[in-house]
């Protein structure tokens with residue numbers, strides 16, 4: 001990989017041992033413009049994360065019944081819409097855009113071409129965000145004459161203000177242009193470096209974006225062709241089943257769009273922070289190719305319980321989903337093995353004793369490692385979701401939020417926080433402040449999430465519905481399979497408070513650093529050592545992105561052509577419904 | 583590309599887990615015959631008027647065989663009909679097929695504590711068959727957000743002794 005100072009030298013040294021001269025914000029000095037772009041993206045993403053935490057706390061206290069004074073139960077859904085939209089469209093997209101800008105620039109060792117293009121996509125993402133989020137918050141603020149209480153899934157025929165849909169579309173198209181920036185940078189690099197292997201981080205970015213182009217077409221068609229005209233009254237009715245199928249065509253791969261940035265970090269940065277290096281570059285490439293191939297033809301697993309879709313199509317989606325476990329299991333192996341390698345470089349030994357040699361007091365390291373650990377737990381609960389029959393037990397229960405707070409809510413979010421500890425100094429030239437707070441923050445998140453998520457999973461098994469302001473009824477009672485409902489509610493509430501405090505600590509550290517003075521020893525450096533087994537041993541065909549993209553398209557056609565045809569054969573807008581207010 | 587021996591073992595185990603997991607579902611489908619919600623319930627051309635359609639009858643409980651019943655349920659903002667204002671009553675030891683649709687927005691139909699669970703989508707009829715063996719009460723909740731009073735949307739199924747059922751006609 002380029003952007004590397006000297007691979008052998010980093011072998012036995014860790015960040016903090018390096019001397020000042022080598023560690024003064026290399027990225028900022030080499031690429032001031034890109035550093036600024038990444039700073040803006042991270043700024044928006046982390047601010048969104050703060051709001052997500054505020055709304056999350058309100059939800060948790062409200063639905064468990066501990067405190068319902070913040071909003072009415074009708075407004076609960078406005079808050080939940082904001083929480084979900086900020087996660088699905090804002091925090092994740094901006095974090096991905098920022099991280100990938102850093103990764104492409106660093107690994108190609110050149111600035112992004114066409115600055116105008118960069119500012120265009122950044123502008124579109126920002127405008128789209130302002131539109132979508134203000135439409136949602138309009139439900140809470142009387143002076144904003146808009147509402148979008150439709151949650152982040154915006155199922156037809158629940159209606160949102162047109163500004164919401166236009167904002168969502170702008171975010172999607174903005175992300176496409178961000179991808180264009182990365183592909184153009186790669187093309188320029190390729191002209192100068194014919195025959196060379198694509199640098200690993202860039203390879204990861206490009207495969208992720210190919211997957212993203214293929215899958216986000218679904219939601220783009222849903223929003224632009226159907227929802228915008230329908231909300232403006234140009235089209236009288238749209239088909240609820242078709243539009244939700246288009247949504248879920250995008251709705252599963254989108255989670256990989258959120259997750260693959262974490263994978264990129266686990267593969268390329270975590271081993272270095274552990275004191276070692278990635279074991280195998282070729283296997284990392286295989287994993288990303290598998291994600292490109294298998295992420296999209298799986299969306300029907302969110303529709304196992306939908307009427308109107310034949311069982312066979314659901315079965316195909318399930319099979320693909322299960323095979324999608326493979327790249328994640330491979331990743332688990334590599335990550336653990338790379339950490340083990342790092343620990344041994346640091347003098348660790350023994351069957352489990354090596355764990356003690358890892359730098360657990362480095363928040364960038366501990367955050368990434370704990371995020372990976374929680375993701376493994378999330379993977380198991382995901383296997384239950386993916387089982388077509390088990391899904392009946394948990395579909396739309398609290399089990400699901402239990403699951404995805406481990407995945408996007410921790411694997412992505414905690415990785416984002418961890419990498420901020422490492423990157424923000426390199427992007428601002430400022431030494432991390434409040435280091436002590438940063439050290440405890442990932443652990444606090446881990447404990448809070450363990451409480452909240454385990455209780456949500458068990459609550460789901462007891463039948464507690466998700467997306468519900470007051471899950472308590474006159475005619476219905478819930479019985480815990482493990483534990484009592486009261487105890488689960490308590491764990492959810494306490495977990496939520498801890499998560500909120502953890503987020504507050506994180507933002508204190510980052511804002512404090514950002515506003516603080518420049519200079520001083522940064523304590524981090526951006527070198528990324530070469531993998532033990534480099535790209536030379538990877539088969540050339542792995543870099544043939546055209547081939548993989550073509551196969552991915554074929555798989556999508558196989559999985560989706562027939563069921564979509566079933567839905568549109570009777571007329572694209574049939575059976576259709578007019579907009580209805582929530 | 584060389585792959586370390588441990589990693590090969592790991593890949594082997596991973597593939598076994600994946601194939602095994604798929605096999606359990608296949609087994610569940612062909613063995614105990616766990617049926618999935620699918621397209622068998624049919625479609626409704628004008629979703630806001632389900633009862634006009636051949637695929638749907640007036641909401642209520644219908645006896646269709648000796649121990650077989652069909653129950654037509656409308657899920658609407660914010661009630662199940664029947665289910666909310668009066669319970670759905672079916673006899674014990676019967677096979678009940680539910681047909682559920684919505685004249686307005688998307689809802690959920692979850693019988694709490696069981697794996698009876700389906701989405702209710704305007705324009706589509708969800709069909710699920712359930713065996714009720716013993717008398718008892720089951721709660722129904724809407725588990726898909728359907729609007730500002732979504733959390734009030736609930737109902738009941740009462741499984742009663744054979745001779746306690748009177749209404750075999752559609753009652754709303």
Ligand code: HEM
Pocket residue numbers: 052053054055056057059060063080081083084087091151152153401404405408409410412413465466467468469495496497499500503
């Ligand atoms: C302080 C931290 C957080 C707390 C206390 C919290 C709490 C909650 C609760 C209680 C719900 C369920 C509401 C319901 O179904 O009625 C929820 C939903 C959700 N949360 Fe969080 N959350 C937090 C952070 C996050 C983060 C960091 C992410 C992802 C990056 C996330 C993603 C989601 C998503 C996608 C939903 C589903 C929204 C929907 O159903 O429409 N949350 N959260």
Ligand SMILES: [Cu+2]
Pocket residue numbers: 251252255301302
């Ligand atoms: Cu999914």
Ligand SMILES: [Cu+2]
Pocket residue numbers: 689690724725726727728729732733735
């Ligand atoms: Cu509802």
